[in-house]
Amino acid sequence: MSLTAYLPIAIMFFLALAFAAGSMVASRWLTTQNPTPEKLEPYECGIVPLQEPVQRFPVKFYLVAMLFVIFDIEIVFLFAWASRFDSLGWYGVGAVGIFTLLLVETLAYVWKRGALDWNVASRRRRRITAEFEEAA
Amino acid sequence: MTAVLEAIFGNAFWSAVVKTVVVFAILMVNTLFLVWFERRVVAFMQNRIGPNRAGPMGLLQTLADGIKLFFKEQITPRKVELGMYLAAPVAAMIPAFLIFMVIPFGEPITIGNTVVTLQGADLNVGLLFILAMSSLAVYSIVLAGWASGSKYPLLGGVRATAQMISYEAAMGLALVPVVLFASIQIADGSVGVGTMSLSRLVELQQGSFRGFIPGWFVFWLLPSFIIFMIAAVAETNRAPFDLVEAESEIVGGYHTEYSGIRFAFFFLAEYINMFNVSAIAVTVFLGGWLGPDFGLPSGIAWAMPIMWFLLKTYALLFIFVWLRATLPRMRYDQLMTLGWKRLIPAGLAWLILFTLVQAFRSFGAPWS
Numbered sequence A: 001m002s003l004t005a006y007l008p009i010a011i012m013f014f015l016a017l018a019f020a021a022g023s024m025v026a027s028r029w030l031t032t033q034n035p036t037p038e039k040l041e042p043y044e045c046g047i048v049p050l051q052e053p054v055q056r057f058p059v060k061f062y063l064v065a066m067l068f069v070i071f072d073i074e075i076v077f078l079f080a081w082a083s084r085f086d087s088l089g090w091y092g093v094g095a096v097g098i099f100t101l102l103l104v105e106t107l108a109y110v111w112k113r114g115a116l117d118w119n120v121a122s123r124r125r126r127r128i129t130a131e132f133e134e135a136a
Numbered sequence B: 001m002t003a004v005l006e007a008i009f010g011n012a013f014w015s016a017v018v019k020t021v022v023v024f025a026i027l028m029v030n031t032l033f034l035v036w037f038e039r040r041v042v043a044f045m046q047n048r049i050g051p052n053r054a055g056p057m058g059l060l061q062t063l064a065d066g067i068k069l070f071f072k073e074q075i076t077p078r079k080v081e082l083g084m085y086l087a088a089p090v091a092a093m094i095p096a097f098l099i100f101m102v103i104p105f106g107e108p109i110t111i112g113n114t115v116v117t118l119q120g121a122d123l124n125v126g127l128l129f130i131l132a133m134s135s136l137a138v139y140s141i142v143l144a145g146w147a148s149g150s151k152y153p154l155l156g157g158v159r160a161t162a163q164m165i166s167y168e169a170a171m172g173l174a175l176v177p178v179v180l181f182a183s184i185q186i187a188d189g190s191v192g193v194g195t196m197s198l199s200r201l202v203e204l205q206q207g208s209f210r211g212f213i214p215g216w217f218v219f220w221l222l223p224s225f226i227i228f229m230i231a232a233v234a235e236t237n238r239a240p241f242d243l244v245e246a247e248s249e250i251v252g253g254y255h256t257e258y259s260g261i262r263f264a265f266f267f268l269a270e271y272i273n274m275f276n277v278s279a280i281a282v283t284v285f286l287g288g289w290l291g292p293d294f295g296l297p298s299g300i301a302w303a304m305p306i307m308w309f310l311l312k313t314y315a316l317l318f319i320f321v322w323l324r325a326t327l328p329r330m331r332y333d334q335l336m337t338l339g340w341k342r343l344i345p346a347g348l349a350w351l352i353l354f355t356l357v358q359a360f361r362s363f364g365a366p367w368s
Helices: A001-032 A060-082 A084-111 A120-135 B004-008 B010-043 B061-070 B082-103 B126-147 B151-188 B198-204 B222-235 B260-287 B303-326 B332-363
Strands: B106-111 B116-117
Touching: A001 B010, A001 B061, A001 B082, A001 B260, A060 A084, A060 B126, A060 B151, A060 B332, A084 B151, A084 B332, B004 B010, B004 B106, B004 B116, B010 B061, B010 B082, B010 B260, B061 B151, B082 B126, B082 B260, B106 B303, B116 B260, B126 B151, B126 B198, B126 B260, B151 B198, B151 B222, B151 B260, B151 B332, B198 B260, B222 B260, B222 B303, B222 B332, B260 B303
Parallel strands: none
Antiparallel strands: B106 B116
């Protein structure tokens, strides 16, 4: 299949871009703009904002992003194999099986290490409770 | 008339233009209807009436809202990163429109000697294209949250990113058995290669077994379908996974600082995405446009597949609305637990089980 199949996609890309950008510009032209200093403040339920927005956020989000990269790449490889499942036979199943087992092991490892526990506080609390019960 | 249509669809470029415009129009009109549908259904579930003033039964309510938003002031808060702030709504719209391009919404029509497929573009990597585009949709939310220069959008944007990428992994995992199953189905015939083209996937679901059960993939791949639907609800940020715009915690989430038509674009993209995921589920699992045409004359029969497609899609959309009217919002750690500790292991286990069963069926035991 040649690149001609992607022609409608390219046209739709420019159509959607033109529609979105065009209506934003048109709306800007057609509406009355009346900015006041209060209106332009960042939203804070009507009171004067005291803090700058946080520029640092929990490291857990980065962890999720990295795990996603691992799993998404795995899935892309699986698609390539699945579409040739029949011609690859047991050889393909074995090769992909080893690959998948490595990823299952990865998942088990990060699970055990607590990378998938979102609420760290509750995990610590559970550990403390367990230690307490052990001592009693 | 026939000659004109034949000339248009015989030419690759003009047929592409016409199809694109048709898909664009379908999505816009459909969104008008879908927003009204959701508001009406939720209203009836809550013993209210819902919008019923603008147009017959309130059908034009969304149009009225759209026009209102178009003529509203566009407030640009002081602290925004202007370029990215303006790019975000556009970046939300483009993937939403592109995804529907690869979904077949009707049986190919024959005009004169030309066969016209009712599909924007029949890509041979359709499923991968869909996954790629839904990954791109995350960018608009990150950009919107980051560029707003305000704390609630930032929190909403980061939350949305973590949520969407988590469930995207589950969604992709649920689609692998489909491709695998399709490659076996084809091998039973003559071609002998697998496919990720959505129009081929629909064709493979033709026929029936035991005479009355349709050959839809959902009957073989029910676990995949369930995982896909849960992931789809989370992917579109719908209740009960709508933490992205949890009003009680983070105001409007990533679009807090957006107003007027810029907000409308996020809203539009969300509803188009909802329609897209339902259409994908229908195409991949529920037989797409396949359905009986009751032996109607050919003048009307071409419309029946389109009707079946819309009927199935709206059945799934009704479930989306039903969930919203029924379930309370989840807590964030519950959401992540469901994604990583339930759906992904379940998807992996189902994939391994399905692969082994199909391998034994197709190739026999490896030791024999």
